[in-house]
Amino acid sequence: MRAGSPRLLREINDRAAIEILLDNGPMTRSELETAIGLSKPATAQLLARLEEDDVVRREGLRGGARGPRAQLWAVNGALCFVAAVDLTAESVDIAIADISGRVLAEHRAVMPAGPTEAVLAAFDTALTAAVGLAGLPEGTLRHVVVGSPGAVDRATGQLGFAPHLPGWEGFDLPGRLSELLNATVTVENDVNLVALEEMISGKAVDVRDMVLVWPADAVGSAVVVNRVLLRGATGGAGEIDWMRVPDLAKAGSAVGRDGIRFGDLVSSDSIVSLAAAHGVHAETGIAAVRAAVTGGDPGIAFLTDLARRIATGVANLVSVLDPELVLLSGETAETGGELLCELVQRELHELVIPKTPVELGSVTGNAVRAGALHSAYAIAREEIFGLPAAEFMKPPGSRAHR
Template sequence: MRAGSPRLLREINDRAAIEALLRNGPLTRAELEGIIGLSKPATAQLLTRLEEDGTVLRTGLRGGGRGPRAQLWTVNGALAHVAAVDLTPDSIDIAIADISGATLTEHRAPMPKTGVLEAFHSAVTKATTQAGLTTDVLNHVVVGSPGAVDPATGLLNYAPHMPGWENKNIPEELEALLTTSVTVENDVNLVALEEMIAGRAQGVKDFVLLWPADAVGAAVVVNGVLIRGATGGAGEIDAMQVPDHAHADTGTQRTGSRYGDLMASPAIARLARMHGVSARTGQDAVAKALSEGPAGREFLVDLARRVATCAANVISVLDPGLVLLSGDIAQAGGTTLADLVAAELRHLVVPRTPVRLALVTGKPVRSGALHSALSVVREEVFGLPAATTEPFRGPQQGAASSSAP
């Protein structure tokens, strides 16, 4: 055996133990032993070694049964901290977490139309203060935003609805504000990442995630890798010109309209009214249609025609193994809308691609940002391998990897 091999084996075993603790939460020595496959003495030595260097901590006891309670071990969360941010034209939604993945605090603040950098800095500062930290101890920040950052310039493209953020090298300026490394990632890309980690895309190598709502977007994953394109604009389908295949005439350009205009909330509500379903927003219209009988069904079929018209273009080029529908409109329509989109696609494309409702709900953008940030710091601190999604971190730094916790 080569000199140095025992040390290498210890490092491999240490990483396996850390990864098991991060994935499963607090474990007893016996539980950890079963997961990583070491002997009882070797596992005990490993835990002692990791405790002495501050990597793991004792955290209570596990009871139950007639025997003595067993010591629990966990990763020392204080080793690093991250911030995950969901940035929209109207708000900034922040979560602060430690390296174990434990969320320390959440904070949401309005996003003004001017002074956006100052508002961003103020919101992140308040969130870190709530967590008992300061921004200079954040090891990494991931920001999910509409549009896409051009890797050559750092400018936010494809996002005219984000006033105040234009003509800025956003990663560079945010890093200067927070004095830490910052990843800026497209919001829908982060949702796709979250579906790969905790949703319906687990184990799916090729899929497309569509966000058919205001500021329509898509994420494309090929062979397990998120595709961004030369300027970061892969999946920016909002401006794609598509015909309106809805049977009800709502005054659109029937031969070709901007897809985002067809899928905006007012446009969906207008289409619903043409079918006798009255609602204030597109989301309300879709939810109401599910209980409106034939009129509601006709509206949902027409809406599915609009969704499918754009999806067909993507499917014809990529032939993915799965199409996921995400966002408020998709969740409001549920499996009914997904099934109707699949039925419409059978008239438009040869591949019989399954269409499913995305599984991750709640705050999928922020959740994806959190997993991405944790992946970066876990690679830096523990040497754990990261996935190949590589979110953009700014021209001066190159790409950083992201993965599940």
């Protein structure tokens, strides 16, 4: 055996144990022994070694009706703390977590509508408040992942495709946030993070190529090719809000052959207008879709027209990418449910040759923040433990300030 091999094997086994504990939570020595495939003495030595380095800690006991209670072991979450942020024009939704995956605090705060110094100061205040709620001192975050509308250009760090975020454009966004927070920062497109979460725990766990579409105001999409998010040269891959499409709806005013921005075609105001043309009256697009789902024939006619609009935009993506799956996500899709998905699929199949299935995204709650949190875990665990992140988890780039 070559010199140094025993040490290398110990390092491999240590990383395997850490990864298993991170994936499964607290485990007994016997459970860990079985999971790794080591002998009882080797597992005991491994745990002693990791405990001495403060990588793992004893965490209570597990006992049954009979026999002695067994010691539980867990990764020391206090080794590293991360933050995940869902940023919109109106608010920030923040989660603070330790490296073991335990969420320590959640905090939501209202954001001002620019200028830059005002939004950055409000962002800093909100994150400081969240860190305080977690019982942590300032400056303890190692990494922050921010989910934002638009896209960050990896070369310049500037946010583009986001005119609805006044105050956030025109400067190196990850760089400024890193200086402000004294932590490394990744800024990722919000819909990309939803797609990431679908690949981790949703409909796309076993899917290699897919398109996720968020049909709503500031419509967006995420493109996944061979389990990797496609970001494009300037980060703008999937920004279909700006794509021009014709209006194939049967009711309402026709857009004409020159088309219109896809984002305008499926905006809340456009959906309200289309619904009214079918006799379905509501103040918002979401309310119109909600009323249509149980609104009988007029509701179905309106949803079919809305499905034509959505399918027209999706058809461009399917024609170029030929994905295995199209996922519809966001509040409009969730409100329309399986019925809207079925209608979009039917209309899509009239427009393109591939008979790509269209399904409703399955990740519930704040999927943007959940995806940001998983991304933050992946970055921190690679840095702390040397655990390589899956290809689709790797961030588009970050700025360090240490």
